[in-house]
Amino acid sequence: MRRREAARTPRALLACGLLACGLTAAPEAAGEPAGRTLVVSARGPHRTLEDALAAARDGDTVVVEGGAHGPVTVSRRVALEGRGWPVLDGGGRGTVVKLTAAGASLRGFVVRGSGASLDDENAGITVAAPDVRVEGNRLEETLFGISLAHARGAVVAGNVIASKDLDVPRRGDAIRVWYSDDVRIVGNRVTRGRDVVLWYSQNLAVLDNEVTDGRYGLHFMYTDDADIEGNRLVGNSVGVYLMYSRRLRMRRNVVTGNRGPSGFGLGLKDMDECDVTDNVFADNRVGVYVDNSPREAQSHVDFVRNLFAGNDTGVALLPSVRRNTYTDNAFVDNGEHVGILGGGTLGENAWARGGRGNFWSDYAGYDRDGDGVGDVPYRAERLFEHLTQRNPALKLFTYAPAAQALELAARAVPLVRPQPKLEDPAPLVAPHVPAGLPRGAAVAGAPLVASSFGLVALAVGLLAVPGALLRGRARGPVEARPPGGTARAQLEAGAAPVLSFEGVTRRFGATLALDGLTLAVPPGQALAFWGANGAGKTTALRCLLGVIPFEGRVTLRGHDVRRDGKAARRQVGFVPQELAFHDDLTLRETLAFYGRLKGLGGAAAEAEALLGRLGLAEHAHKTVRALSGGLKQRLAVALALLGDPPLLVLDEPTANLDAPARAGLVALLAGLKAAGKTLVFTSHRLEEVLALADRVVLLEGGRLAADVPPRDLGERLQAHATLHLLLPPAAVERALAVLTDAGYAPARTGAGLSVDVDPTEKGRPIALLVGAGVPLADFEVARTGSAERRAGPASGPGRA
Amino acid sequence: MTSSPSARRRSPLGRAAALLAPLLALIGCPGAASSPDGPPSMRYAVDPCDRCQMIVSEERFAAAYVTPDGEARRFDDLGCLTALLQERPEPVREVWTHDHETRAWLRGRAAVIVRAPGLVTPMGTGLVAVADEERARALATRTGGAVLTYDEFRALGPGAWPR
Amino acid sequence: MDARTVLAFATKELRDARRNRWFLLHTGALAALSLGISALAVSSQGAFGLAGFGRTTASLVNLVMLVVPLMGLTLGALSLAQERERGTLLYVLAQPVTPSEVFLGKYLGLALALLASLALGFGASGLLIAWRVSGAQVQGYLGLAGLSFGLALASLGLGLVISAVARRASTAVGLAIFAWLALVLLGDLGLMGTAMVLRIDVGALFGLTLLNPLQVFKISAIAGSQGTLEVLGPAGVFAFRTFGAGLLPLLLAVLLAWVVAPLAAGLGLFRWRGAL
Known part of the structure; x- marks a missing residue:
């Protein structure tokens, strides 16, 4: 604001200087005897303003050259002229300048520091005599600014009034005209005042003033015959309030914000x-x-060629208002163009005269004959407005999308269209824009520019940063970790278990997925979970990792996975059955990300070593999406090995691999086991279990069925084999008879028969059937766990 | 994993609602309601006058009355109060004015009204109130005005003021 | 709770957001529409020689109410549900991290993504406005941006509540869009209808409106930029009269509650529901 004033001041001064010359020159030129000129300056002749005033006679001019002076009362017809901005300072008490003589004038002073009493109406300048001029002064820190009472014919021009910075209720009026006819208020600039008040006065001219940030920009009451022209009223509570007056003409004013x-x-x-x-x-x-x-019935209120734009309500009328005329106005993008206060319907007002109405920015009609007037009337029939008319409380939903949805609905469905609020029979198709309006000083948009740049920079920064963060740069040497190789020694020394399950139970509704599983795995051991689908293998691993809720207790190197999940999981490298990584990361980024989750920082060295060890180095820059199944599996192992955890947990690690990849992985795991890692894995492949496991835990229906060395598993499996015989339907009966006679208990299946056999003579039933001439198409041998055997011979083939 | 997800989804919303409920209860009930028997709440520089729609800014001039069903009408100037009652009569339970000098609320007949043309009241009516006869007379003398009885005050109409 | 782990998830999420079609679409839409609104303001400045900044603010409020909740809800709803569906959530939780770290990391990352999106939209339109419209108020503008971020966080939290329990991404997005519809349209229309029929008193209507975070945002934005709620009719006047200077802090507190409550609920639900 200050900068803006400073920028404006020279121009304003120039303007009011010219104005003042023109105005003051006239009477002097008219032949009135020119008075003396008394000069007040540090060099004399008059050292103080009081001296000069005491010596002055009617018609004299007192020129004050700079300096600071106290409050003054001018009680003779003297022209006070300041040069070099002399200051009249009230010292914060009372009124600073009192002009009580007819024809006195005050020009070119800084008037500062009135008292702050509203009761006493402390002011910068009071005028209590006719034909006084107050021109080109700057008022600072005053309560009331310029206050005229019984001051007919006064001119208040080109003053700059900045009131005390007070709360609105404690402010005084910036300009007050009170019982003073024929006054001209011209080219003043007023900020932060309360009101500019013009009461009980006739025949006023209020021209080219600027009033900002006050309460009432202009307040007229009981004041007839006034011209209000070329003023700017910006950012006040109310721009202009005209009351109890007649014949007021308001032209070319800018009233915004x-x-x-x-x-x-x-x-x-x-x-x-x-x-x-x-x-x-x-x-x-x-x-x-x-x-x-x-x-009055014979009176009028006319609005012509005004622009109403961007107001919440363009024109608000009480229902009782009648005989207003609106023509050639432009209503542009108001929240509502015309509002009715307090509900009800509009009175009889004219929205067109002489075949010309107004421009409405939401007019959807057309002008076929090109005469500038739309061919169909404009109707204000917005549904939401209509509803708020009926129930004003609904205004609460103003600006809400729901209100707009109602509007759309009303346009689409004429049935719900309300009665039009008003009808303009001759809407204009182009807006008339008032020209030659007073312009405000340009406000520097610098703060908004700066903050907007800041916002854009913030956005760019936020979106650019993570790339760099994810790229995982090497950050110094990897911290030393206890080598996994010591685990074997610990195993031999009978050390504390790496992993223990204690009564682990997991329910899905009524089903027990895991039922009181209890076991402990010492360091360096390789344990395989074996069992049919649904036996609880995967559930056991998930409980181990603490990623699903369960009852009981799982500890990993003494850390309870539920209470201290983070520390517990730090002991585990996990290879899931379904490899689910973030497809769009590269291998290197993937390792960096999981490295950070494992608290390794950006330790790239370890990641690079792992990539090399697992033969992934050449693929490091590829995205995970581009990898083959085998490479993905190796990546999974690399991730599991990140941070060198003592325990590796693998869920069906070879399930999705082809034979060569499978063999490679088994060799890799065997190597890790030899290096001392503890392994816990599930598998459906006996050869893997035999190759890797030290111990097999058989799960059946969530329960631990057996805990045996791998070779026993082989024997157990061998002990139970089922032979599936594929037979033509016609041959089934005979085959059944042949096998039953031979002491077997065959069962029908969809494609033939199944029969439990001794694993050492699986060929015997086939030989019997072939011997009996039964046409055997094909056969299949299934090794089954005891659970499936128990389920009965009619069950389908078990999974190998 | 057999229980239906939709059955579970309801509970989070319920929880959120339960969390918000006390807060909303707090908001729902008007907190700043003034006591039924006291003067109405008045926010200076914000509330508009119920007659002239001007903003009520100054305590020393502000007045109000309360209807039998508890609705308050607020005025920037005592003259607006009497004018509204003239233009649109309605039953009044109690009239409230401010002591022009002490700014204290005055209930009904506790106020002594001074009509002082020399005082610039917000609507120029020159009507103010003080709490006792003595100060009222002093004020009237100082401002060239007159002390009114309460009934004289009530009888005033908009036509009585200078144009 | 390890801040570095949270940050790891946050950066990951922020990075993912850049490749998320929803996010890009919303960000583009927000930037384009806010630029469009500002361009209108600028053009009316050119045509009429005046600042339509108040009206521009109203249009921006409206735009934010439509786009930002959709953005927050869909992003939030997708984040956990999508990872759950793909199985990456299970894998991530098998790492030495806690569910809270995962949840808060994702929340933080998405919140920053939303912040970026809003900063871009508001920044670009702010430049456009500053270029031509004089008298634009920087505090008001930044305040609106800040409130929009609050709304974004509230809807993100609601989205994550959905995400914490939904098993499939498609379910989650469906629920999110339904929630958006309910917040943007159904709730308000229902309340409007109820108010029409039952003549709810303005205090109750105002209280009920605060059940909708969008309305809390809107009312805060108006209270913040205009200083009063007169534009909202009797209910606004009631609120202003009842709470006076405490209104804006109160509204901000409710908005904050709308940020915190879904966040807490989502976190609780996610810990309960887990990876599956």
Whole structure:
């Protein structure tokens, strides 16, 4: 604000200087005897203003050259002229300048520091005599600014008034005109005042003023015959409030951003014969508010060629308002163009005259004959507005998408379209934009530019950073970890178990997926879970990892996986059955990400070593998506080995691999086991179990069925074999008879028969059938666990 | 994993609602309601006058009345109060004015009204109130005005003020 | 709780957001629409020689109410559900991390992604506005941006509540869009209808409105930029009269509750539901 004033001041001064010359030159030229000139300056002749004033006679001019002076009262017809901005300072008490002589004038002073008493109406300048001029002064830190009472014919021009920075209730009026006819208020700039008040006065001219950040920009009451022209009223609570007056003409004013309490651009209350022409009312809460105007039957209130834009409500009328005329105005993008205060319907007002109405930015009609007037009437029939008319509480939903949805619905479905609020029979198709309006000083947009740049930079920064963070740079040497090789020694020494299950139970509803599993795995041991699908193998691993809730207790190197899951899982490298990585990361990024989760920082050295060890180095830059199944599996192992955990947990590690890849993986795991890693894995392949496991835990229906060395598993499996015989339907009966006779207990299956056999003579039933001439198409041998055997011979083939 | 996800989904919403409920209860009930028998709440520089729609800024001039069903009408100027009652009569339970000098609320007839043309009240009516006869007379003398009885005050209408 | 782990998930999430079609679509839409609104303001500045900044703010409020919740809800709803569906969630939870770290990391990352998106939209339109519209108020503008971020966090939290329990990404997105519809349209329309029929008193109506975080955002934005709620009619006037200067802090507190409560609920649900 300060900068803006500084920028404006020279121009304003120039303007009011010219104005002042023109105005003051006239009487002097008219032949009135020129008075003396008394000069007040540090060099004399008059050292103080008081001296000069005491010596001055009517008609004299007192020139004050700079300096600081106290409060003054001018009680003779003297022209006080400041040069080099002399200061009149009230020292924060009372009123600073009192002009009590007719024809006195004050020009070119800084008037500063009035008292702050509202009761005493402390002011910068008071005028209590006719024909006084107050021109080109700067008022600072005053309560009331310039206060005129019984001061007919006064001129207040080109003053800059910045009131004390107080809360609105404690402020005084920046300019007050009170019982003073024929006053001209011209080219003043007022900020932070309360009101500019013009009461009980006739025939006023209020021209080219700027009033900002006050309460009432202009307040007229009981004041007839005034011209209000070329003023700018910006950011006040209310721009202009005209009351109880007649014959006010308001032209070419710019009234914007008046959004305080009540927030009218222009308010009319009990006004008659009022012409409002060529003004801009923009961005106010209410552009124009009309209450009981005109009052008299023969009177009028006319709005012509005004622009109402971007107000919450363009024109707000009380239902009782009648005989307003609106023509050639432009209503552009107001929240509602015309509002009815307090509900009800609009009174009889004219929305067109002489075949010309107004421009409405939401007019959807057309102008086929090109005369500038739309061929169909404009109707204000917005549904949401209509609803708020009926129930004002619904205004709470203003700006809500739901309100717009209602509008759309009303347009699409004419049935719910409300009665039009008003109809303009001759809407204009192009807006008239008032020209030659007063322009405000350009406000530097620098803070907004800077903050907007800041926002954009923030966005770019946020979106650019993670790439760098994920790229996993080497950060110093990898911290030393206890080598996994010592585990074997610990195993031999009978050390504490790496892993223990204690009564682990997991339920899905009524089903027990795991039922009181208890076991311990010493360091360096390789344990295989064996069992049918649904036996609980995967569930056991998930409980081990603590990724699903369960009852009982799982500890990993003494860390309870449920209470201290993080430390527990730090002991585990996990290879899942379904390899699910983030497809769009490269291998290196994947390792870096999981390295960070394992608290390794960006330890790239270890990751690179692993990539090399697992033959992935050449693929490091590829995305996971581009890898083959075998390479993905190796990546999974590499991830599991990150951080060198003592325990590796693998869920069906070879399930999705082809034979060569499978062999490679088994060799790799055997190597890890030899290096001392503890292994816990599930598998469906006996050869893997035999190759890797030190111990096999058989699970059946969630329960531990057996805990045996691998070779016993082989024997157990061998002990139970089922032979599936594929037979042509016609041969089934005979085959059944042949086998039953031979002492077997065959069962029918969809494709033939199944029969339990001694694993050492699996060929015998085939030989019997072939011998009996039964046409055997094919056969299959299934090794089954005891559970499946128990389920009965009619069950399908077990999975190998 | 057989229980239906939709059955579970309901519980989070329920929980969220339960969390928010006390807060909303707090908001739902008007907190700043003034006591039924005291003067109405008044926010200076915010509330508009119920007659002239101007913003009520100054305590020393502000007045109000309360209807039998507890609704408050607020005024920036005592003159607006009497004017509204003239233009749109309605039953009044209690009239509230401010002591022009001490700014204290005055209930009904506890106020002595001074009509002082020299005082610039917000609507220029020059009507103010003080708490006792003595100060009222002093104020009237100082401002060239007159002391009104309460009934004289009530009888005032908009036509009585200068134009 | 390890801040580094949370940060690891956050950066990962932020990176993923850049490749997320939803995110890109929303960010593009938000930037384009806010630029469009600002361009309108700028053009009216050119045509009429005036600042339509108040109206621009209203349009931005409206836009934010439509786009930002959709963004927060869908991003939030996708994040956990998608990983659960793909199985990566199980794998991630098998690492030495806690579910809270995963949840908060994702929340933080998505919150930063949303912040980036909003900063881009508001920054670009701010430049456009600053270029031509004089008198634009920087605090008001930044305040609106800040409130929009609050709304984004609230809807992100709601999205994560959905995500914490949904098993499939498609279910989660469906629920998110339904929640969006409910917040944007159904709730308000229902409340409007109820108010029409039952003549709810304005206090109750105002209280009920605060059940919707979008309305909390809107009312805060208006209270913040205009200082009063008169534009919202009797209910707004009631609220302003009842709470006075405490209104804005109160609204901000409710918005904060709308940020915190879903976050807490989502975290609790995720810990209960786990990886499956």
